[in-house]
Amino acid sequence: MTIGLAVIGAGYWGPNLVRNAMATPELRLEWLCDLDEDRAEAVLGRYTTVRPTSSVEQVLQDPAVDAVAIATPARTHFDLVRAALDAGKHVLVEKPLTPTYDEGAKLVALAEERGRVLMLDHTFCYTPVVRRIRDLIASGELGDVQFVDSVRINLGLVQQDVDVLWDLAPHDLSILDFVLPEGVTPIAVAAHTSDPIGAGRPCLAYLTLWLSSGAIAHIHVNWLSPTKIRTTVIGGSRRTIVWDDVNPAQRLAVYDRGVDLSAAGEDERRAALISYRTGDVVVPALPEREALRGVMGEFAAAIQEGRAPLTDGRSGLRVLALLEAAGQSIQNDGRRIELGGTAR
Numbered sequence: 229m230t231i232g233l234a235v236i237g238a239g240y241w242g243p244n245l246v247r248n249a250m251a252t253p254e255l256r257l258e259w260l261c262d263l264d265e266d267r268a269e270a271v272l273g274r275y276t277t278v279r280p281t282s283s284v285e286q287v288l289q290d291p292a293v294d295a296v297a298i299a300t301p302a303r304t305h306f307d308l309v310r311a312a313l314d315a316g317k318h319v320l321v322e323k324p325l326t327p328t329y330d331e332g333a334k335l336v337a338l339a340e341e342r343g344r345v346l347m348l349d350h351t352f353c354y355t356p357v358v359r360r361i362r363d364l365i366a367s368g369e370l371g372d373v374q375f376v377d378s379v380r381i382n383l384g385l386v387q388q389d390v391d392v393l394w395d396l397a398p399h400d401l402s403i404l405d406f407v408l409p410e411g412v413t414p415i416a417v418a419a420h421t422s423d424p425i426g427a428g429r430p431c432l433a434y435l436t437l438w439l440s441s442g443a444i445a446h447i448h449v450n451w452l453s454p455t456k457i458r459t460t461v462i463g464g465s466r467r468t469i470v471w472d473d474v475n476p477a478q479r480l481a482v483y484d485r486g487v488d489l490s491a492a493g494e495d496e497r498r499a500a501l502i503s504y505r506t507g508d509v510v511v512p513a514l515p516e517r518e519a520l521r522g523v524m525g526e527f528a529a530a531i532q533e534g535r536a537p538l539t540d541g542r543s544g545l546r547v548l549a550l551l552e553a554a555g556q557s558i559q560n561d562g563r564r565i566e567l568g569g570t571a572r
Contacts, residue, residue, distance in 0.1 A: 230256040231318075231528055232292045236284060236308060237299035238262035238271045241322055245297045246271060246278075248520040254528035259287045284308065288315040295345070295531060298322060301389055306331045309346070313338050318345040320527045323398040324551065325544035332548050336541035345530045346541035350402035353539050354522030356514045357480050361462065361469055362407040364482065370464030373412065373443050376404065378460040381432075381450035391429040393419065393554055396449035401547045402539065403460070404437070404445060412441045419554035420562045425452065435554055438564075482510045 233255045235245045242262070249257045257278050262268040268280035287293055288311060295318035298308050306326045312319045313335070325332040325348060339346035352358050364370055378400045387395050404414075416438040421430030432450040439445060458473035468483045484507030530537035553565045 230254060231531055232256050232258050232290075232294045234259035234261060234287045234290070234293045234296045235299065236261045236287065236296055237322075238264070238268045239299065241299040243271045244520055245299055245524075248518065248524045249297065250278075251521060252524040252528060254532065255524060258290065258292050261287050284311065288312060288317065293317060295319065295527070297349075297527075299349075302327050302394070303389055306335065309335050310338060313342050313344055313346070316342065316344065318347075318527075318531050320347045320349055320523070321544075322349045323402065323544070323547070324394060325541065325548060329545065329548040329552050332541070332545050336545055339541055345527070345537060347527050347530060347537040348402070348539045348541065348544040348547075349520075349523055350398075350406070350539040350543065350547075351519045351523055352399055352403050353406040354526065355519040356517065357471055357473070358403055358406065360480060360512055360514060361471065364467075364469065365407055365409055365462070365464075369467060369482075370462065370469065371466030373409065373439075373441065373462060373464055375443055375463045376445035376460070377463075378403075378445070378447045379457050381448065381453035382456035383454055384451040386425075386427050386429075386431060386451055391421070391433075392431050392449050392451050393421065393433045393435065394551060395451075397433070397435055397447055397551065397554070398547050400447045400449070400460070401550050402543065405543055405546050406539070407462075408439070412439055412443070414438065414445075414550060414567055415440050416564050416566050417550055417553040417557055418562055418564045419557040421558055430558070433554075437550065476516070478511050479514060480512055482512065484508050484510075 231254055233249055235242055238260055246260055249255045259279050259281055260268045260272055261281050261284055263282055265280050265282040272278050272280055281287060296312045297320040299322045300308060302324050305321055309319050309321055336346060365373065380396050380400060414437045418436045419433060421433040423429060423431050425431060431452050435447040437445040456474055460471040462469040470481045472479060526537050553567055557563055557565045
């Protein structure tokens with residue numbers, strides 16, 4: 229039995245949701261809703277049975293609609309998601325879940341109370357490369373995670389409603405949340421930002437996370453770089469991963485290279501002995517498929533199987549906790565902010 233779906237928002241991301249929903253056999257796209265109905269009609273084209281509308285109420289009152297996918301500005305998410313859940317619909321929503329942790333927590337509680345699926349469109353978590361990274365860490369092939377260093381910079385569009393942290397860092401934070409081994413959680417955050425062009429909001433930021441294992445993660449996001457860099461390095465005690473997302477020929481490489489530490493005898497006061505390990509570099513073969521197709525498939529499967537999706541509402545809350553802590557750090561000149569267990 230197919231799941232009736234409506235997409236709300238026909239702007240930048242909405243057409244991608246429409247295209248992938250139409251390509252997902254478990255979903256039956258019923259509506260595309262946008263405040264500009266003409267834009268919705270243009271996205272759908274002339275030859276389609278999907279109906280355009282500017283009325284969210286019309287969509288939510290339709291008994292043929294079992295679920296909605298929301299691709300609208302973050303400031304509208306709380307009201308739209310709440311209305312959809314109150315109408316008994318399952319919800320897929322673009323990141324971030326809401327502009328505040330408190331609002332997000334209310335939506336997660338409401339979804340659980342209604343028995344509805346609430347899923348975050350953390351798209352990168354459904355890419356073959358991130359799934360492989362998660363498997364490599366979970367299997368122990370990397371050993372203990374010792375550091376994470378991520379760079380996400382380009383000459384990007386300066387957003388009107390969010391700063392660079394809220395625009396770009398949710399990608400890296402959701403990936404980190406997805407791939408970290410069970411029991412390893414962020415325990416503190418510090419952030420430093422700058423607005424060198426006078427945009428009125430931070431345009432570049434450096435975010436540091438301390439992990440419960442003793443490792444450290446560092447994230448650099450930037451709207452002002454003339455070159456596009458999407459690189460993540462995850463160092464383990466056995467191997468190190470390098471993910472270069474702009475290099476399709478070698479998107480992922482696993483290095484058997486690193487530093488080994490052993491201790492000398494008591495007579496030498498247990499002085500540390502360092503040795504350097506130089507081994508092979510393995511480039512795994514990865515399929516090339518659109519991540520959003522995986523998002524739509526997981527959304528449909530979670531609804532049909534009555535289970536939480538891989539990127540459920542609580543994963544969105546964990547990202548919001550980190551973003552809000554980063555904001556507190558910025559307001560306090562980059563001071564380290566303890567998380568108090570809210571980030572996991």
